[in-house]
Amino acid sequence: MQPTSRDFPANARAGLVDPVLQRALGLARTGFPARRQQAIARLPEFEALREEGRRIKDHTLANLDFYLERYEAVVIATGGHVHWARDAAEARDRVLEICRSVGATTVAKGKSMVAEEIALNEHLERHGIAPVETDLGEYIIQLRHEPPSHIIAPAIHLMKEQVADTFRAAHQELDPARSLAEPRQLCEEARTILRPRFLAADVGITGANFLIAETGSSIIVTNEGNGDLSQILPRVHIVLAGIEKLVPTLEDAATLLRLLARSATGQEFSTYTTVSTGPRRPGDRDGPDEYHVILLDNGRSALLGGEFHDMLRCLRCAACLNHCPVYAAVGGHAYGWVYPGPMGAVLTPALVGLREAGHLPNASTFCGRCESVCPVKIPLPNMMRHWREREFAQGLSPRAYRSGLRAWAWMAQRPRLYHAAAALAGRGLGWFGRDRGRFRSLPLASGWTLVRDMPAPEGRTFQSLWAERQRAGGGTR
Amino acid sequence: MPEPSAPRVGLLVTCLVDLFRPSVGFAAVALLERAGCAVAVPQAQTCCGQPAYNSGDRGDAKAIARQVIAAFADYDYVVAPSGSCAGMVKVHYPQLFADEPDMRARAEDLATRTWELLSFLVDVRGMSEVAARWTKRATYHDACSGLRELGVKEQPRRLLASVHGLCLAEMPGAEVCCGFGGTFCVKYPEISDKMVGDKAAEIAASGAEAVLAGDLGCLLNIAGKLSRLGIRAEVRHVAEVLAGMTDAPAIAAPRR
Amino acid sequence: MSARDAILAGIRRGLRRGPLPPAEAAALDERLVAHRRNLVPARAAALDHAGRIGLFVAMAEEVQTTVARVASAADVPNEVARYLAAENLPADLAMAPDPALDALPWDARPLLQIRRGKAEAGDAASLTPCLAAIAETGTLILVSGTATPTTLNFLPDTHIVVVRADQVVASYEDGWDLVRQRGPMPRTVNFITGPSRTGDIEQRIELGAHGPRRLHVVLIDDGAPIA
Numbered sequence: 001m002q003p004t005s006r007d008f009p010a011n012a013r014a015g016l017v018d019p020v021l022q023r024a025l026g027l028a029r030t031g032f033p034a035r036r037q038q039a040i041a042r043l044p045e046f047e048a049l050r051e052e053g054r055r056i057k058d059h060t061l062a063n064l065d066f067y068l069e070r071y072e073a074v075v076i077a078t079g080g081h082v083h084w085a086r087d088a089a090e091a092r093d094r095v096l097e098i099c100r101s102v103g104a105t106t107v108a109k110g111k112s113m114v115a116e117e118i119a120l121n122e123h124l125e126r127h128g129i130a131p132v133e134t135d136l137g138e139y140i141i142q143l144r145h146e147p148p149s150h151i152i153a154p155a156i157h158l159m160k161e162q163v164a165d166t167f168r169a170a171h172q173e174l175d176p177a178r179s180l181a182e183p184r185q186l187c188e189e190a191r192t193i194l195r196p197r198f199l200a201a202d203v204g205i206t207g208a209n210f211l212i213a214e215t216g217s218s219i220i221v222t223n224e225g226n227g228d229l230s231q232i233l234p235r236v237h238i239v240l241a242g243i244e245k246l247v248p249t250l251e252d253a254a255t256l257l258r259l260l261a262r263s264a265t266g267q268e269f270s271t272y273t274t275v276s277t278g279p280r281r282p283g284d285r286d287g288p289d290e291y292h293v294i295l296l297d298n299g300r301s302a303l304l305g306g307e308f309h310d311m312l313r314c315l316r317c318a319a320c321l322n323h324c325p326v327y328a329a330v331g332g333h334a335y336g337w338v339y340p341g342p343m344g345a346v347l348t349p350a351l352v353g354l355r356e357a358g359h360l361p362n363a364s365t366f367c368g369r370c371e372s373v374c375p376v377k378i379p380l381p382n383m384m385r386h387w388r389e390r391e392f393a394q395g396l397s398p399r400a401y402r403s404g405l406r407a408w409a410w411m412a413q414r415p416r417l418y419h420a421a422a423a424l425a426g427r428g429l430g431w432f433g434r435d436r437g438r439f440r441s442l443p444l445a446s447g448w449t450l451v452r453d454m455p456a457p458e459g460r461t462f463q464s465l466w467a468e469r470q471r472a473g474g475g476t477r
Numbered sequence: 478m479p480e481p482s483a484p485r486v487g488l489l490v491t492c493l494v495d496l497f498r499p500s501v502g503f504a505a506v507a508l509l510e511r512a513g514c515a516v517a518v519p520q521a522q523t524c525c526g527q528p529a530y531n532s533g534d535r536g537d538a539k540a541i542a543r544q545v546i547a548a549f550a551d552y553d554y555v556v557a558p559s560g561s562c563a564g565m566v567k568v569h570y571p572q573l574f575a576d577e578p579d580m581r582a583r584a585e586d587l588a589t590r591t592w593e594l595l596s597f598l599v600d601v602r603g604m605s606e607v608a609a610r611w612t613k614r615a616t617y618h619d620a621c622s623g624l625r626e627l628g629v630k631e632q633p634r635r636l637l638a639s640v641h642g643l644c645l646a647e648m649p650g651a652e653v654c655c656g657f658g659g660t661f662c663v664k665y666p667e668i669s670d671k672m673v674g675d676k677a678a679e680i681a682a683s684g685a686e687a688v689l690a691g692d693l694g695c696l697l698n699i700a701g702k703l704s705r706l707g708i709r710a711e712v713r714h715v716a717e718v719l720a721g722m723t724d725a726p727a728i729a730a731p732r733r
Numbered sequence: 734m735s736a737r738d739a740i741l742a743g744i745r746r747g748l749r750r751g752p753l754p755p756a757e758a759a760a761l762d763e764r765l766v767a768h769r770r771n772l773v774p775a776r777a778a779a780l781d782h783a784g785r786i787g788l789f790v791a792m793a794e795e796v797q798t799t800v801a802r803v804a805s806a807a808d809v810p811n812e813v814a815r816y817l818a819a820e821n822l823p824a825d826l827a828m829a830p831d832p833a834l835d836a837l838p839w840d841a842r843p844l845l846q847i848r849r850g851k852a853e854a855g856d857a858a859s860l861t862p863c864l865a866a867i868a869e870t871g872t873l874i875l876v877s878g879t880a881t882p883t884t885l886n887f888l889p890d891t892h893i894v895v896v897r898a899d900q901v902v903a904s905y906e907d908g909w910d911l912v913r914q915r916g917p918m919p920r921t922v923n924f925i926t927g928p929s930r931t932g933d934i935e936q937r938i939e940l941g942a943h944g945p946r947r948l949h950v951v952l953i954d955d956g957a958p959i960a
Contacts, residue, residue: 013667024935031936045774052771065744066753066761078918084737136942137933153933160934183934187942194943199854214765215918225887225929225944232883232921243740248761249768250912254905258774265932268792269870272944273924280920283879285830285851287920297740304747325654329671363665365658365672366531367621382572388533397533401664409529409537412492413544418523422496438704438729447663451670452701455497455729462490462499466518 001119001147003352005336008359012330021157021331028156032322035266036373043262053259053376056252057313061304067213067246068295074216078278080291088118091296095120095205095238098292099129102236104202110220110227111135112207113151113316114240114296116338117351120205131205132197134226136190143170149332151339152264152318157331160186194226204230204288208241209315210256211293214249217277218293221260221270228274237276237288242296244312250275256315259375263319299351307386311346313376318343320370320380326363335360342370342380349387358396361387423464430459486514487552489545489591491562492524493693498728501693504720505558505594511720512602514554521548525562530569531659542570546583554601555591558716559692560623563593568626593623594716595691599632605639609721612642613711616685618676618699619652620692633691633715640718648679657698673702680710687711687727689718700729770906777868777903785868786954789901792871793950796927797940800950809895810842812951813860817845820947822891827856831880834862834895851882858891864915865908866901866950870926873950874908877921886923892945894925898954 004011015021040046060067072082085091091114099107107124109115109131121131121142133142137155141148143166148154155163164180167189180186206227208218218239220227231237247253261267280287303312321327321341332340337357339347345360361384370380391397411418433439433456441449448454486509494501502518509516526541545566549555557563567588574580598604617637623629637645656662656672663669676699680688688703688710690696700712711727726732734742745751753761777788790800803812817824823846828834830849839847852859861881865874873894877883886892902908905924912922929944940946 009665009667012665016667016671027936043774043776045772048772049774056771062748063753063761065741065748066758068741068744070762070765084735084740086736086739090736134943135933136931140933153936155933156936158934163934183937183939186934187931187939191941191943195854198943214768217918217922223929224931224942226942228883228887228923229943232887243744248765250909251768251770251906254909255771257905268796269872269924269926271796271925271927271930273872273926275918275922275924277918277920277922281878284877284920285879285882286884287877287882295740297736297743301740301743301747304744305749306747309747325656325672326668329668363661363668365621365654365656365661365669367654367658368625369621369652369654372625385531385533388531389535390533392533392535401532401660405529405532405534406537409534409541412523412526412529412541413537415521415523415544419520422492426496434732437726437731438701440705445663447666448701450666451705452673452698453704453729455697455700455704456732457497458499458725460499462495462502463518463520465499466502467520 001337003337003348003356005348005352005357005360008334008336008363011334011336012363015330015334020159020162024157024159025328025331028322029328032266036263036319036322039262039266039268043258046262049255049258050375050377052255054313056247056255057376060247061244061309061312064243064246064304067248068243071211071213071216071246074213075278075293078216080216080278080293083292083294085294085296085298087298091118091240091294091298092120092123094294096123096127098236098238099124099203102202102290104129104236106197106201107131107203107205108198108201108230108234109133109138110204110206110222110230111138111154112205112240113338114207114242115205116148117298118296132194132201134194134198134230135222135224136187139190139194140166147333147338149340150318150321151316157333198229198233201230201234203236203238204234205238205240206231208239208245209260210253211241211246212250212253213246215277217275219253219273219275221257221273223271225272228272231276232287235288236290236292239276239293240296241293242298242300244300260315260317263373263375264317303350308346308350308383310378311350311383313378314343315375317375319373319375323369323373325367325369326365342384346380346383346387354387354391354394354396358391419461419463422461426457426459426461430457433457434459480513483513483515484553486516486554486556487549488516488518489522489525489549489555489557489562489566490518491557491559491693493697494558497697498693498714500722500725501558501714501716504714504716504722505556507720507722508594508598508716509556512598512604514602517552519548525565527561527565528659530565530573535573539573542573542584543580546570546587549587553590554597555587556594556597557591558594558714560593560620560627560629561692561694563591564622564626566591593627593629593691595632595636596627596629599635605635607636607639607719609719610641611718611723613687614644614646614685615687615689616646616648616680616683617651617715618648618655618688618690618695620690620695621654623691624652629691636719637689637715643718646683646685648683650679655695655698657694659694662698673698677702677706677708681708685710687713689713689715691715696728704729773904773906774869780868780903782901785903786898786901789866789868789871790952792868793927794871796871798871798927798948798950800952802952802954805955806953807838809837809951809953810839810845813893814842814845816893816949817858820891823857825857827852827859827885827889829861829881829885831862834860852884852888854888856889858893859885859889860893860895861885863894863896863900865911866896867903867905867908868901869904872924872926874912875923875925876912876915876919878919883921883923886925887944890941890945891947891949893949893951896950896952898952
């Protein structure tokens with residue numbers, strides 16, 4: 001998809017006044033954090049596991065070339081195929097080639113953020129292949145021609161009424177008299193429609209939560225079972241994965257799996273964790289004849305060893321989105337591309353450029369809640385600050401803001417002048433605000449007073465009062 | 478007068494307290510003196526440099542940090558009535574000078590001596606109660622930097638519990654950001670508005686007559702929003718209440 | 734330069750080194766072969782076998798798996814028939830072509846229609862064995878193979894799984910050990926924790942999203958000592 005991250009402020013304003021979105025976000029804002037808190041309270045080792053998770057991912061990244069080569073060798077040895085893709089276009093082309101090689105006309109897709117990242121659906125459709133999203137949330141937004149607004153709950157911006165309208169518009173054979181008032185009925189409708197699609201699909205495409213170097217396996221984690229039907233019914237299973245999904249062993253994956261569900265949905269464990277290794281074996285009665293893995297770089301290797309290296313630990317659990325007060329205010333679409341919230345604010349500038357996505361790392365209060373819940377301890381605020389540093393160094397931030405900042409910083413490095421100016425400002429503002437104690441509007445502070453009053457200073461600065469007290473001999477020095 | 482052996486504490490006033498609310502500075506001084514400290518206020522301080530640092534202006538942030546490191550070189554402790562500014566010194570100064578070994582060592586030395594006011598009083602000086610009286614139903618907002626960078630959570634509550642007449646009514650979202658975020662609140666005013674609007678609604682729902690916090694940035698934001706919405710709640714820095722210095726009008730309250 | 738070589742070169746550029754020296758590579762190969770366990774929570778690991786069985790049942794029921802205990806393998810057909818009747822389901826079963834399941838006394842329930850093989854689109858209920866059951870989270874481990882087609886785990890509305898008490902282990906790591914003991918990795922290893930569900934609409938949990946709506950465990954607990 002074309003990014004609209006440049007329009008973040010306008011996107012955000014639209015989200016803030018969208019009553020449906022605000023109702024939906026209201027549910028998410030309290031629900032996810034409460035469930036996560038309950039889950040981790042039951043696991044005394046959770047904090048220690050976070051540290052282990054961080055260590056496992058750091059170890060893998062430090063030896064990523066080695067583990068990728070080992071992984072590739074085992075995949076081939078177990079009868080699978082590995083395709084390397086430098087960028088989105090290469091990944092799309094590899095998928096299309098595989099689909100064409102088996103004459104595919106329909107593709108069943110499990111949820112994959114990498115597929116969103118490379119805009120796979122549009123590409124397949126352009127070439128006459130019909131992709132069907134099978135995750136319920138993804139299916140809903142596919143019908144609505146919308147991008148996902150959340151990395152694990154793609155339709156979180158909708159309420160059940162919008163889903164019902166969407167199904168009525170898209171499902172031609174749906175009896176108008178049938179009720180779609182409740183989530184239960186909506187799930188049944190989707191199940192009924194999608195089951196034959198699974199059975200008819202020529203190719204199944206899934207993402208991967210982990211790739212295992214030891215066994216050449218890919219692991220997906222789902223609750224619906226759609227990722228499983230997508231890979232065991234069609235003749236071909238294609239796995240789309242970023243190169244950073246690798247971990248060394250099944251034991252390492254077990255540690256990260258203990259972190260993943262609890263951080264994501266607050267579940268003890270997701271319903272289905274599926275380990276796939278190669279195509280069906282001789283004697284197997286089901287499973288795919290072909291197994292392909294597409295390893296996508298698309299800017300990831302360029303992050304290694306730099307300021308954004310730690311971002312490659314990301315498990316895509318969405319805990320940072322679920323705990324972000326900015327995400328909770330504006331929703332995922334405001335971020336204007338595939339990855340929203342704090343992880344998106346770090347990743348998006350790396351993948352689509354700082355000029356396009358410069359707003360995202362700025363739209364944070366640095367409240368630090370994201371880092372505090374990240375299962376692999378990614379220092380997200382620090383990395384957003386690194387983007388701001390690049391933006392400042394490249395002169396991309398607004399000119400008025402930069403010159404104001406420089407002027408303030410110049411003053412702040414001259415204490416005498418600064419104290420004199422502060423004393424003057426305090427006196428002036430204090431005098432004007434002496435009655436009401438606040439200002440409803442103030443020149444040069446419209447960003448503040450647009451939405452809230454500005455409390456008036458008390459009048460004298462602390463430094464001037466303290467100096468007076470010292471002169472009167474009332475102090476300790 | 479403090480004992481000759483009293484620890485020498487340099488007060489990091491913070492630019493917002495200096496300009497907007499000197500009362501908080503004097504409340505901090507009073508609490509520190511009650512905790513047996515000799516308090517001084519270096520004149521060579523202005524701001525901790527956070528606005529520059531968080532705006533990506535690393536050069537100016539470092540220049541200001543150098544000034545702070547020099548100004549506070551000679552104190553046993555450096556205490557700020559703000560988790561945000563204390564966190565800047567304690568957590569971020571060493572990172573700022575990561576590639577300058579000499580400055581890094583000085584920054585780390587300062588970091589080990591620097592404390593947020595409440596955690597200093599409780600964790601370092603062992604203060605467990607105050608002699609103040611304030612008959613109010615109040616709620617407490619956990620300012621983000623103090624909470625997540627410095628672990629300030631129980632300390633203010635421990636001391637508030639000893640204030641005669643004070644009843645603490647907790648908000649379920651006490652740990653959720655108020656939407657201040659330094660320059661964030663003016664760069665993205667509508668988003669900030671939504672966040673502080675939610676905070677104001679929680680304060681109103683708590684039934685509290687007063688809202689307290691340990692960071693003036695958040696307090697200015699919250700007081701400004703409550704005032705704009707016409708929600709009557711007294712907004713004060715927690716130090717004012719603990720020091721028994723609640724005679725001055727509250728933040729954003731009329732003064733005549 | 735191929736995409737593969739370009740990506741590997743990019744990684745090494747970022748890591749500021751060339752390919753790993755043989756000694757370091759050998760150490761990493763050793764790590765792969767050893768596949769040591771990381772921290773395993775005490776929750777299940779600290780329990781004795783009876784405790785693990787109790788924990789498995791409790792955790793499974795927490796995620797809407799139903800569990801029936803039977804005293805011997807011979808009781809399995811009765812329990813399967815009872816369950817289908819109690820749930821008002823037809824007495825039809827797609828069963829894994831597994832020798833251990835075949836050996837059960839199905840003659841005792843002549844009304845049960847049993848078809849052996851993989852699942853077909855219309856199958857209402859399936860019966861499968863499992864490789865192991867994990868106490869930590871009430872999770873079943875099922876592996877694919879000639880006798881255990883994976884479609885049985887996902888296509889039918891109702892999935893019934895036979896678990897022997899001695900198959901209940903503490904952790905995922907115990908499960909990996911059992912998977913490795915069987916030989917090469919099977920095509921599919923399924924960790925299943927409850928029936929299919931979704932929370933995609935208003936975060937309300939609904940069962941039976943795409944996979945089974947019901948997951949029923951028949952636990953054979955004959956009190957035999959665990960080897």
